[in-house]
Amino acid sequence: MSTSAGVPQKTIYVTLSGLPLSFRLDWPFRAASSGADFHVLHTEIALENSGGLRALVAVNLSVTLREVLPSLQAKDAEAPVINALRKDVDHKQIEFVKSGKLIPLPFSSRHYDFKRSQWVFGKATDENIARLIERKIYWQTRLVGGDVWLDDPTEALYVQSTTEHLAEIAAGLTKLGLFTTSRGYATALPALMDQTERFESEMASARLELEQKHAFERG
Structure with missing residues (x-):
């Protein structure tokens, strides 16, 4: 979130497909309560302009990627986490509903190029x-x-x-x-x-494709 006169202001992050999202991240990452060797960040993603649709996500940080991050705080991890989640929306891996259960999603080395020491989310034209x-x-x-x-x-x-x-x-x-x-x-x-009309249409088209994909998977 950005700030205006010291007051947190919601930031809209749009996917390449045209979906406007906002994120509420419960910092910092915490060790998994199950005793597994990964850290977890609970996140709520709101699909804006949708009448309240959202996704509740548990971002699971792998041990390998943990070594790349200077810390588990927002200042070091917020940008890559938000973009990893945006990419999951781009790839239709996240479903937005009125109310739903927590979905675990991996935050792993697939988002990082170790050879070049840089984050990789796909180069856009x-x-x-x-x-x-x-x-x-x-x-x-x-x-x-x-x-x-x-x-x-x-x-x-x-x-x-x-x-x-x-x-x-x-x-x-x-x-x-x-x-x-x-x-x-x-x-x-x-x-x-x-x-x-243009932006609403782009959003509606992207939302329909996302919903159809998840409806198909549910059978």
Whole structure:
């Protein structure tokens, strides 16, 4: 979460498929009560603009990945955890319901390149990054309000890029009159916020695909 005048502010993180999410993470990671050799972080993921759908997740940190993290606190683990969960949503591994049981999900070495010592969540094209930026600004503005932080390292990590490159793409989008930028923040303009039908449609399509996948698995 970002802060405004010292007050925590909800941050919207959009998936590449177009689903706006928010996260509530119960820091820090804790040793598994079962005695297993992994640590657990309880998390609630809200599917925004859905009438209260959510997913309750137990993020299970593997021993191997634990050695990579400087600490089990939010300052060192929040960005990769959020992006690992976003990727699980991208891959339709998480189902959103009104109420449900805690789902265990592995936070393991599949998200880390040990040879290059870097997190790996899949490199996005510039076109996909541009679409992500538009969605981010739209949903954050609509659901929370205020200016939108574009220099968030979590976003750059999600698309396997840099905040500088995201800023370059955002600068190109400003020429379309969708938003303005200043000091790493974006201010939405009517040309973007008037595209409600587009963003709602993208979300509905992604949500339908997700729900159909889980309905099929349930038989």
